Structures are given as structure tokens and as C-alpha cells.
Amino acid sequence: MLNRIEIGFREGIRDALGEKIRRRIVEHLGLAVDRVRTVDVYTIEGDLTTAELEAAAAGPLSDPIIQTWSVNRALADRFDWLVEVGFRPGVTDNVGKTAGEAIRLLLGRADAVFVRVYTSRQYILNGPLGRAEAERIAADLLANDLIDRTHIFDGKTWDPARGVAPCAPKVAGEDRPRLEEIDLDVDDAALLEISSARVLALNLEEMRKLRDHLKDPDVLRERARVGLGARMTDAELECLAQTWSEHCKHKIFNARISYDDGTGRVRVIDSLFDTYVKGATRAVRARMGESDWCLSVFVDNAGVIRFDEHWNLVFKVETHNSPSALDPYGGALTGIVGVNRDPFGTGRGAKLIFNTDVFCFAPPDYAQPLPPRIMHPRRIYEGVREGVEHGGNKSGIPTVNGCLVFDDRYLGKPLVYCGTGAVMPARLDGQPTHVKEILPGDRIVMTGGRIGKDGIHGATFSSGELHESSPVTAFQIGDPITQKKMTDFLLVARDRNLYRCLTDNGAGGLSSSVGETAQLAGGCDLDLAKAPLKYAGLDPWEILISESQERMTVAVPPEKIGAFLALAAKMDVEATDLGCYTDSGRFHIRYGDKTVAFLDMDFLHDGVPQLKLSACWTPPVHAEPDFPEPADLGTALKAMLARLNICSKESVVRQYDHEVQGGSVVKPLVGAANDGPSDAAVIRPFLDSFAGVVVANGICPRYSDLDAYQMAAAAIDEAVRNAVAVGGTLDHLAGLDNFCWCDPVESEKTPDGAYKLAQLVRANEALYDVTTCYGVPCISGKDSMKNDYAIGNTKISIPPTLLFSVFGRIDDVRRAVTMDAKKPGDLVYILGMTYNELGGSEWYALNGFVGNTVPRVRPETAKARYDVLARAIRLGLVASCHDCADGGLGVALAETAFAGGMGMDVDLAKVPAEAVGRNDVLIFSETPSRFLVTVSPDRESAFIEQFRGQTAARIGTVTTDGRLRLWGLRGEALLSEEIGALKAAWQRPLNF
Template sequence: MADVTRIEIATRAGFADSRGLSVARAIRDHLGVAVGAVRTRDVYHVEPALPPADAARVAAEFAGPVARLGAVGRVEDGPFDVAVSVGFKPGVTDPVGKSARVAIEDLLGRRLGHPGAVYASRLYLLSGVGRDEASRIATRLLANEVIERISVQTHAEWLASPPDLATPRVAEHAPRPTAAVPLLGLDQAALARLSREKLLALSVEELEAVRDFFAAAAGTPRRRAAGLGAAPTDVELECLAQTWSEHCKHKIFNADITYREPGRPPEEIHSLFKRYIRGTTSAVDEAIVAREGKSWLVSVFHDNAGVIAATEAYHLVFKVETHNSPSALDPYGGAITGIVGVNRDPFGTGLGADLLSNVWGYCFGPPSFQGALPPGLLHPRRVREGVHHGVIDGGNQSGIPYGRGWEFFDDRYLGKPLVYCGTVGRMPAVTAGRPTHVKLARPGDRIVMVGGRIGKDGIHGATFSSAELTEESPVQAVQIGDPITQKMMFDFLLEARDRGLYSAITDDGAGGLSSSVGEMARQPGGACLDLTGAPLKYQGLAPWEILVSEAQERMTLAVPPAQLPALLELARAREVEATDLGAFTDDGHLEVRFGGEVVALLPLDFLHEGDPALRIEAEWIPPSHPAAAPQPQPADGAAGAAQLAGLLGRDNLRSSELLSRTYDHEVKGLTVVKPWVGVHRDVPSDASVFMVAHDALPHGYAVAEAVFPTYSDHDAHAMAQAGVDLAVRRVVAAGARTDRIAALDNYCWPDPLPGASNPDARHKAAQLVRASKGLSEICLAYGVPLISGKDSMKNDAVVGGRRISIPPTLLASTIAIVPDVRRAVTLEAAVVGEVLLLVGDTRQELGGTEWAAARGLAGGEVPRCRPAEFWPRYEAVGKAIRDELVVAAHAVGRGGLATALFLMARASGLGLGVSLTMAPVAPGTSWDGLLYGETPGRLLLACRPERMDRLRRQLGQVPHAVIGSFTASPRLKISLGDASLVDAPVDDLTRAWKREGGAA
């Protein structure tokens, strides 16, 4: 008999089991199964077993007095047809079980004996389905078999068997010893096999460099003294593989590239990053210093996130990351790890930042996808639901509001969804007498790991095979973020930061301790890391596994020896685990010890600089796009309104307000312009505006972003610039300072390296070059520095012999200073009679637009930025907003002018009468080019009639026109010459946009 107590919690009769109702609805709606009632229960397995009286008390307390019923063993209530139990596999993070244990121990006033574990699971009691149908429901909806185990019982089987007492306890065994991995004498084929079998993801050239290094190092006295020879240990090899991984090293962005395009000599580029990213920011920084005497860029590129000055007292920190591959496998777990993982970037910057707001953005396959789904891929609807749920839980439970959220849909994201998550932080300029943005790890400082315990989670990241997951082997490669454990760690760390108890901090993310300690060691000049006392979730990890585990919720500190007792004491008091794992040194080596032996000895210069540079061939052959077929002008305003309604209801433009409200957007009390604005609070704001701190009124910041993946089908240069331009234009429209805008670049690319199933790698590489050139050109023209970024370069799925590559996608995010949050503007006009101006000319640019996608138009010119022309417009608009000449402003984006006009009317709760006859246009612009083209650089401004002349004088030479005014009559009317292009009640368009009332 297992030494386990099982506790079940059910909904009491007469109270709604809303989770059961929701599951039943999903089974009917998404799977088309006519299931009857669904009831749900929470199940807890407590190990070791509790005495009967204690167990009964725990069951009663867990249930509470009113709505729920608890029992030891099973709750007996009524018939059902099939019971489906869903619980975690061994070794998977179980935050609910962890919290339940804390409650039981305080409830009973004693610690649970060994192993002292509580395992949470869910039980679904289904009626109206048979066993096979229930199994299908379980795998397709209720559980994710990558991380969860399922058991299915018919009612008869359920009655005939005792309550299930099985737990996912990890079978522990003695740790495997460190082993040498001989490389000498291995030829290229053997090295390639080794890399594949050990999931090292190192190229043959890299393994040759490793082999040759150790062959040469074998004789050194230090290596001999450590008992190490000519073969690297598995610890050394794994540590190098992590440090040299594309994820950590950005080899492609640092590669030597030969770029070719027709009619030009080949161009040699030594590192895209150095030339186009860091080079751009250096140039912008120099221009800032030349203009202002000093720079507001506080810390860029050398830390976990970029830092800019906000007020005298505070800096702002911003970082955006992606977590794509894990989210494809386990949407919920991958996404929650994405958001709580990126939280650790601002937190690991300088001495650490308070976290202020999150941003998220996702690229998915269409949720209504009906085609044949390649095997091994989850349906995009399920990916979407899981990802949202994960980031919602991660953000909400951490107490961080979201500022921005968006989705983009395209078939090509079926194979690999993109999950962007970012976090804005705030650090005091000075903490405990030191500048907060500076890390200062010194030789002799202790290496202290804080937070969660180490398990096999996340070892070897995305290359794992789910076939290896068995009841015996803990789940590898899947990390699941636990926001509550992390929140408690952050609370502790902020106290420690403010008391000056550590000198440097960084996060344990990709590569685990090998990356964090390896990276921190560069400042003092070495580290001696002893893994013997590292806290483990369960026994049996080899030293190399401890070193590279990506178990979540961990940070590594450098702690001066004099502060160590105080730091450890504070950790104990806050119930946060902190462990001394050795010391930083200045001997130029990363030395790793385990059980009294040296298991790795790596010179830092080899670890960080020893990998051979990558060479990439890039060739740009411009795709030819014939001019799009002219579209007939609508017969009347009603016909035109139907066209607009159809466009507004498309996946990429429709309102997602309802879904977005499941994310908190105002915890912390700093949110001013919320993500959803307008009379009905259902129109997305151009930029969200936050206060910096309750004690820094009225200072604020604005955040925005933009992404135009389909433009890459024409030219990634245009794609990159359109994103930056709109992200910049949006913070300008919110009233931010035009001389205090910073940007982040997040590249998600299909693999640009040649391979058997990748015939167009050179083209993808050329797109990367062109996007980087475009990014650099526009940032230089706008004076916008790139303060942080990230690249994810392997966004392909090869399934059933078919490669699905994402369109090259560059997310541009902006953060800008708002001097007084009370003067921020939105796209809401306040009263009837306010005048609408269009700033910026329109060209015939329909290529890659939403209109082109809706009409099935393949050709046309892609929207292109003219940075030198656009920037003076933004400066003029920014000044007009600061001078309070503008009551509302909106940047025209996806869906073009018609969409923008609808959004302004809806937000204002008014009608809008517009004539485009006088709108500035380039010759050759058609009616649909004007209405639905996505020419960048345009803004809509609303102003009071009496201020119009002054506004127009200030706009001066900037191309603009008065195009209409807000009306009491609640219709959107757009005309061109004598023709009515759109005429419809705003409410009708709104229903289409929300897909309400039968609108498709």
C-alpha cells in the first residue's frame, strides 16, 4: 500500500462548477463532440500519508465552508460515464502542489516527513461519451502529453478500483560520475555524429576547435594538477556547447557575410550586429552627446537589458524576448516561461530593476485553420489558447500589468508560432550609494544561487525528443515557469539590493549556471564554481546536468564575503533558498568542482572567444511582383461599407478586447493610457502610457510596437522600416518627447544557413542583411537608438518532409519619455465639430497589405518609408501635441486610412464625415490605394476648430490636409470627389469588427 493520502475537492450541489461548464463548452465547440455534463475535481496526493484525523481536517479546510466539498479518497456524487485524470509527469514543476504543501504544514503545525511532497491533479467526470471518445478529448483538449499523464476509466472501472494513489515521484538514483569525452582521432563524420547524439548543436568546425584546444592544453601544469587530460570532460564539452550555442552567442549576427545583389559588387559584412545594431546606436549616442552635452543612454548592449534615463531619480529598463520553440511543444508552459523568463532580464540588469509593465505579441496560424494539419503540430487555435493562458497567468500572478498586446495571423506560423514577451523595469539611479546600472563583481565575491532548485528541466532546450519521456526519466527540455516562486524571490532580492548585499546579479536562463557564472566571471576574471552543494529537486543529476539545467526561477549573485551572512540570513527569513556555490577569482579560468574534484577547467578567453567565426553567403534576387489588378470603385457608400466591414472582421484587424481584458493592465496603479481606450474602452490605443513611480509624478513613459511580416514577401528592408516607423509614430501620437525615443529589435527568422531541406538559405540570409540595413538607416534618420534586442534564427518546422518557414519577422518596440502623463493624448476626440487633419502623403502602395490579402491581390508596390521626409513631420506633430493644439492623434497602420478613420470614430463615440478629395497623394494613387494602402508616415490629428489655423501654421511645409470633422450623426462617411466610398453607421462596422450579431 502506497504511503499516500488522496484528497478530492468537488463543487457542492447547487453551486456552479464553472470550470466544468467551460470545458463542456470547449468540447462541443472545438471538438464537435456532443458531450453531456462535465464535472471537475481537484485532487491532491500527499506523501507520506497523513493520519486520518489530519487528512479529514485538510480535506475540510481545502474545500472551505460553502461552495465545495472535500473528502479523503473520493467524493461520491452521482453518475458519470468516464473519469479522466490529468496530472503532471515526474519532475515537472507543480506550483499548486508546492503551495498546498505550505498550507498543510501551517495547518497541522508540523513539517511533512520525507519526501514531504504534495502532487496536484485534475479529474474530469464526463457524461455522454465512451472511453475512446474520452481519450481523444483528453489528448486533444484536457492535457498535454509532453508534460502531463492521463488516465481514463469508465464508470464501471472506477467503481471496481480503489482510489488511485499513484504519484509522479521521481525515481532517485546515485549521480552519474563525470566522464572524459575523447575527441582525438575523430574524423569529421565522427564529430558530426557526436554532436548529434549528445545534442550539442556544435558544428564540425567548432568541435575541431574544441578537440585541438584540449590537445594543446593537455600538458599545462594546471590541467595536469587537476587530473585532466587531452579529452574534455562531459562538463567542459556541455559548457562550451551552451556558451557557443546560437541562442547564447548569436553566431549568425556575428558572422562574416558576403552579400550580393544584382548590379552591385559583392559586399563583405563583418558582423551584422556590430555594423547595423551597435554601430547605429553608437552613432545616435554620439549625436545625442553632441546636441545635449550628455547622453540619456545609461547602459546598452553589455547587460541583460537596455537602460535609459527617465528622471533624476529613476532609469527605465526594457527587454523583449521570444520563446517560440517551447511554446510550439507546450503552449501554456512555453509561454508562461517566456514571460516570467523575460522578467528576469530587467531584474538581472545592473543590480536589478523593479518590474513595471509587460508587453506581449504573438504570430500564429489562423485559429480557424481548416486544412490538413501536418503530423506533430498542434492546431493553431490550441496553441493560441495555451499561449494566452500562460502569459496571462505569468503576468497576473507576478503582479505586473501588461501595456501592449497584439496578434498577427498567417498560415506560415503553423509550424512555429512566435511568442514575443517583454518587460519594462525601473531602477533607482542610485542604490545603497552605488549606481544601480553597474555590476561590480570582484575576485573573492561569493557565487550565490538564489531561488528554485535544479532539476533536469530544460536540459538541451528544444532538441529533445518526447519519445524519451517516460515515467522513469524526469521530463527534460520542458521548463514551466512558476510566477509565485519567482515573485517571492524578487521580493527578497529587492530588499537585498536596497541593503547593498550583493555586487552583481544575473539571471539563470538559457544554459543555466554555465551561462550565468561563465558570463559574470568575465568582470572579475575567473570563477571557481563548486556544484557539490547545489540544491537539487531530486538526486541523480550528473555534474554537467547541474551546470546546464535551465530549471526556472533562479538568479545568480556575486556577494562580497562580508555581506554573505546577512544575505543568507535574509533569504532564510523570507523562505527563499540561497546557496553559496564558490567564489569569483582572477585566474582567467572557469573552474568547476564536484565532490572535491575538478570536473571542468576552461580558460575564459577560449570559453568566450574560442569559437571559429561563421561564414554566410547571402544573395538578394528581388522578387518580381506585377502591378496589382485595378479594383472597381464601390457602387455606393453602402457597398463600400460592406468592403470595409469585411476587412475589419479579418483576423489581423478584428477587435481582441475581450480576450485582452483577461490580462491585468493596471496593477501597480501606474497605468494612464490603457491598452484599450475610447468611449466604449474597446479601441486599441496607439501607445500605452504609464507613470514612472508614485513618487515621480507627473513623469511617464510610453510604449508601442509594430510588426509587418507580410512585407517580407516583397522586401525585408521595407518590412523592417515599416515596423520601426509605426512603432515610433505611435509614441509620437501619444505625446512622447520625440528626442527621447528608444527602440528594441527582435528578429525572428527562418534558418539562413544552408542545409539539405533549405534550398533558399541564401535568400533568407539576404533578407536578414536587408532588414538590418533598413533598420539601421531609419534609426539613424530618426535619431532612435537600439537599446536592446534579440534574435531567434531557426523558425522552421520540417514535418512530413515539408519545410514550413515563417516570413522574416522583425518586431520593433519603442519606449519613450512622456514629460507629463496628464498631457498624453489618445485617438479619442472629445466633442462634435472637432476637425480632422491627415498628415502625410499617400502613395500607391498595396503590396503586402491587409487589403491585398483580403482581395487576393498578389502584386503591387510594398509600402516604403522615406525616413528623411517623415522625421520632420513627427517633430512638428510632437510639438503641436505639446503645445496642446491637438485633442486626438492616431498613427495610420495596418488596414490603412479607412481602418484608422473607423477606429477614431468608434473611440470618440461620434460620427465622422470625411472627404479625401484634398488629401495629399502621389500621382497614380487609386481609390483603394488611398483608402486601404498602408503608406507609412501618416497621422490623423483632431483639433478644435478655433485652433486649426495655428495648428496648420505650425505644420508648415509638412504635407497635410483638413479632411473632415466629427459629427453627431453616428455614421462613418468617406467620400472622394463626388463619389461616396463608405457610408455606414459606426455601430454596424463595429459589429463586423467584433464579429457580433452573425457577422462572419
């Protein structure tokens, strides 16, 4: 029996959501609409009396002060169009779930009554719109066809007495699990056909390896024991495809690469990951020796370093690009709650203390025609922003900083980087917490959410480009509250020592989480029939690889299983014993008594053949920029401040809670009016201590157009520089590398693969060179290698992008520094030499050029500067410190001045520079590793003393008159601008 409850606002009550939608229709779609009202619809399945339905409507489902409700009667009337949007079958409906629980509780028969609730929302439009316009509003703004159902009603034919017929998007599944066996003893073409038809994303060599494995007589004998033959089961094939996917095995980063560096010399690199990333960390750790504070690197879901004697810090950054391209809200929400589970599922579990997010989009004002299946960048921007808002805020984790990066090529795929940090006690019952241990006999418990078809093929899907038939089952929508309840429970269980260790269910679902942890014991025996499902109709292989969210896999010692399950029940969290870890050497998966997968652990994890690739570097040459120095640099500076990559991101920042947990020290917005752009975040994870954590990011994709080596070097430098700018120190700073590349494997569709792979090689070389020089070890990372769009004749590849994130300890947060000018009379210093380095800069981009002189990191001199600056900040000698990045010194000066609400007089002739003859070059050059610092006059001599022998120059003073004044290289009065006007230019572009 289906019933509909509708909830609308009372007359005279403001409908803020409706108004927001109206603004977007007018501003984004350019359509005239007078009014938009919203009505929330709950479609209720179950035998409820009218009185019970009315009690639900009047009780938990509506607010008596501002809302009105109806049961099986339409509220909407007198409109031009009505668009009702609800989920498609199987899409996570968080509100529906909460409503169902609330109704059961209200009726006082919590478990005895069947109630299922499906939600939808009506948008009631008044305005001069035709059906085509209403359909466009539905398709381009209100609904996403991949996950939503849409019904449009014409006001002229609307019968309020009839309203909308109730409809429940049930998954029509039958409980008849099937097991399919696939014959792999076929020719190469047929093997490839199997791989492509099943979205396995395995190449021919890998498929052959599977085929040959099943010809091994020992293997066949073993299989016969459990009732399997010479054909591979669907569960085995899917599980192998997950485990061997690019997403899980990082095949490109582990490939054997023959690299031609452009001079004709060819080198063989056996695994970029091992050679450069791990190699750098090994080198840094060896140098630290006894004082090495790295605890767990590259082996767990996240990296672990020491914070102090009692606590460890954990950090992980992930991407969720492909899902966010197709469903920005759900994809990004899943991204953030997904990365939350990485540090949470590290070692024996950690408490989450910060999020940091970096998004790369095409410009929101993109005005050209969109290729098929690509959403408008503004919709992606808003959807991703909101998904991460809900995921972060509702989980109670402060989003302490982040950034937005814009480039047309992110139209092909937006990049959604989400990072999460955590703290874990160094020991529990005397045992270190960062080490995972599982013993044979330990129970395999799945806890949190249930399993549905959502997210099937997520790992293999993201291991390929976005194409016409990208699967729609790959969609998940995260549920932060289910996850919060689960993490609350698991932290209690951890502190009571009720489990051995845990890991998250992310890509590949149980096949990955159990497959990976089973290595610690030596095997597993798991019964999929015991797994709790969202609905009937899942085949065993689907249960095994489903990526349904909010689930952790926990290894529980048999003697503690009772206490563990009892605590879960008490805290209203689902937990199910699915089997046990073994030392059989076999990944043994059953469905009831029937074996559905029986794989050798070694073959599963180490069987994937190494890729062999070639890379060839040819330095690109761009047109030499040719434009005169502008006569009016004030206008130029304002134009630079309004660049999307430079302008204020306040509207986004404010929508993220950056203060929850009470330890906020350096916020993302600082300065006299709380609106200046902070370089990095500082938080106190423990409120009874002044020791803090610094968090910063660096990302410079534009430089990839010149040399990915300098792109990577600049990103690493920027992250480290930002951390140092607020009071961080290289002595206790760890990094995470997050590579997002376009497909670098040469093929018919990627003829320039050798160049793109050379870019990857060079970025890795830079990572090694810079991190070893700085002594900043990478402790974890991730790569996403197929960020391309290819439909029809259109191919869009993202610029190769490295996000480098750092975090570390600050001994005393009371020494932290912010970027805003503090007091009139303070002296303005620049630290570091400025070179003519505008290649790939914002200034060249504004003038329509790329150029060739890429900004170059000089790690040795930079390191010396960072060490001294860190000391000067610790000694309290620095009033403000801001890094020079996009837009160079000019932008840094403007930001420092207007954030402080003060003017500044600066003589550019005093800026230490080499081969710079033009004022625009001097103020907009993006030479890395530089800082703009203000110093109180009474600290100046001590400050200078620290920087003896380094490039540091006093270039001006902070003034009271609210103007930024620059004198040019020839002593001329170059620029004089009101800081208010500069700030307004900087704040305008993304203020929506």
C-alpha cells in the same frame, strides 16, 4: 504512503471551468457533450493520519461554502467518461508545492514532517461519447502528452468504491552522480555524431576547435593539475555547447557575410550586429553628445537609459518560440517570467513596471490538416494567452500593451515575444547601479528555485529547428510566486547593499550565468554538490546547464554573505553559497572535491570560430493584382475590420491586468465605451510624479514577402509612430530589435538560405537607416534564427519577422492623447502623403494577392512630421491621434469614429495622395508614417501653424449622427455606415 484527496463543487454551485471546457469541446472539437464537471485531486505522499488528511481537505484545500471533499474515496459518479490529467514526473507542479507547504503549516510541524503533494484534475464528461471521442478530448484539449499523464475511465465500468488508485509521479532518480569523459580525438564524422547525439548543436568547425584545444600541451598540463586528462568531460562539453550556441552567441548575427545585393556587387559584412545594430546606436549616441541618455547598451541582460536624475529605465524583449510550440501554456509562462528576470538581473537589479507581449500565430480557425507534432493554432493561442496571463498577472506587473499577428506560416512555429520594463535607482551608496562589478573572492550565491532536469538543452534546442526527436526534457513551467518572493527579497537586499550585482539563470543555467559573470572577476570556483536539487539523480553536467526557472545568481562580497543569507532565510527564500569568483582565468567547476570542468575563460567565451556565410538578394516578383474596385466599399470596410490582423483583441486584453501598480495613464482600450484600440501605452512609474513612460511596438511581417528592408523599416516606423501618437517624443525614445527569422544558413535542408540571409542583411540595413535618421538608439535586442518546422516532407518557415519595441520618457503624462474622436464638430486631419502602396497589404491579402508595391518608409519626412506632432500634442492642440497602419486610412477612420462613439464626414478627394486613382487604393493603402488626427476648431489655426510646410490636410469633421460617411475621389457618396455596425464587424472575430 499515498493518499488521495478529491475536491469537487457542491450540487447547485456553478463549475465555471467545467462550463468553459464544455464550450471548447463543442465549439473547437465539434463534439456533443452535455455537461463537464471538474474535480481537483491532491495525491499526498507522507505519513499522515486520517484525521490529518481530513483536516487538510476541510482546511486549506477546499472552500466550505461551495466545495465538498473526500479522502481516499471517489467523488465522481454517474458519468459517461472520466479523464484524469496529471503531470509527468519532474514537471513543475506549482499547486502541489503550495499544497505541501499549506499542509505542513497546518500540521504545525513545518520542517519535521515529510509531505509531498502531486496534483491532477478530473474532467467528468456526460454526453453521447465513445471511447475514441473521450480520447480525442483528452489529447486535443485537456492534456499535453509531453508533460501530462492521462487516465480515462468508462462510466459503464466505473466502480466508485474503487475510484482511481493513487499514483505519485516521482522522479525515480538515485543519488549517484556520474562524470563521463568523451574522446574528441576522432574523425570528422564521429565529431558530428557526438554533436548530434548529445544535442550540442555545434557544427564541424566548432567541434574541430574543441578537439584541437585538447591537443595543446599547455592546456593538457593545466588540466593535469586538477586531475583531468586529454578527454573532455561531459560538463565541459555541455557547457561549451551552451556558451557557443546560436542562442547565446548569436553566431549568424556575428558571421562574416558576403552579400550580393542583386546587382552583382558583392560586399563583405563583418558582423551584422556590430555593423548595423551597434553601429546605428554608436552613430545616434555620438550625435547626442553631452545629452546622451543611454547608460548601458548591449552589454547586460537588458538595456538601460536615464529617466531622470534619480532613476533609470530598463527594457528587454525576448522570445520563447520553440517551447511554446510544444507546450503553449508552460512555454509562454516560462517566457514571461523568464524575460522578467532580464531587466531584474540588469546591473544591480531593477523593479519591474510593465510587460508588453506580441504573439504571432496561425489563424485560430485554421481548417486544414495539421502536420505531425503541430498543435492546432487555437490551442496554441489559448495556451500562450493563458501562460502569459498567469505569468504577468501573478507577478503583479501590468501588461500595458501588445498585439496579435496572424499568418498561416506561424503554424511552423508560433512567435511569443515577451517584453518587460523596469526602473532602478540611478545610484546606490553613490555608485551607479547600471554597471556590474565583481571582485575576486566574492561569493557566488544561487537564490530562488531549485534545480531539476527541466529545461536541459533549452539553449541548444532553440538553436535548431523543430524536429521529430526534439527533446522532452526541454520543458519548464514557470512559477511566478516563487519568483515574486525571490524578487521581493532581492530588492530589499539591493537597497541594503548586501550584494555586488546579479544576473539571471536563463538559457544555459549556471553555466551561462556564472560563466558570463565570471568574466567580470576573471574566473570562478564553483561546487555543484552544494546546489539545492528538486530531486536526486542529477549528474553534475545536468546541474550545471539545467534551466530550472526562478533562479538568480548573485555576487555577494564575503563580508556580507552572512547578512545576505540571513535575510533570505527570514523572507523564506532559498539562497545557497556555491563558491567564489576568482581571478584565475579559469572556469573551474567541481562536484565536491572532484573537478568536473576546467576551462580557459578566454577559450570558453571567445573561442567560437566566426561563421562565414553568403547572402544573395533577388527581388521577388508576385502576380500583379487584378480585381475591380468594389461597388460596395461599406461591405469591403467591414470585411477589412474583421481581418484577424485588424480586428479587436479585447477578449485577450481584458484577461491581462493592465492597471496594477496604479500608474496606468493610456490603457490598451480607450474611448467612449472603453473598447477602442490604443496605439501605445503610457504609465506613471512614480505615483508622486507626472513624468511617464511610453511603450509601443511595431511589427509588419507581411512585407517580408516583398522586401525585408521595408518590413524592418515599417516595423521601426510603426513602433515610433505609435509612441508619438500618444505623446511620445523622438528626443527620448529608445528601441529594442527582436529578429525572428527562418534558418538563413544555406544547406541541403535550406536551399534558399542565401536569399533568407539577404533578407536579414536588408532588414539590418533598414534598421541602421531608419533608427539613425529618427535618432532612436537600439539599446538591447535578441535574435531567434531557426523558426522552421521540418518533419517528413513538410517544411514551414515563418515569414522573417522583426518586432521593434520602443520606450521612452514623457515629461508630463497629462498631455497624453488617445485615438478616439472626442467631440462633434472637431476637424479631421490626415498627416502625411498617401501613395499607391498596397503590396503585402491586408487589402490585397483579402483579395488573394500579395502584389509588388511594398509600403515604403521615407524617414526624413517622417521624422519632421513626428517632431512637429510631438510638439503639437505637448501644446495641447490635438484632440485625438491615431496611426494609419494595417488597413490604412479606412480602418483608422472607422476606429477613430466608433471608439469615440461619433460619426465622421470625410471627403477623400482632400486626402493628399500621389498616383492614386481608386477609392479602395486610397483608403486601404498602407503607406507608413501617417496619422489621423482630430482637432478642436478653436485650436485649428495654432495646429495648422505647426504643420506649415508639411503634408497635412483637413479631410472632414466629427459628427453627432453616428455614421461614417465618405465621399469618393469623384465627389460621389461612397460609403455611409453606422459606427455600431462597423464596430460589431471589428469586435466579432476574436470575441471568444
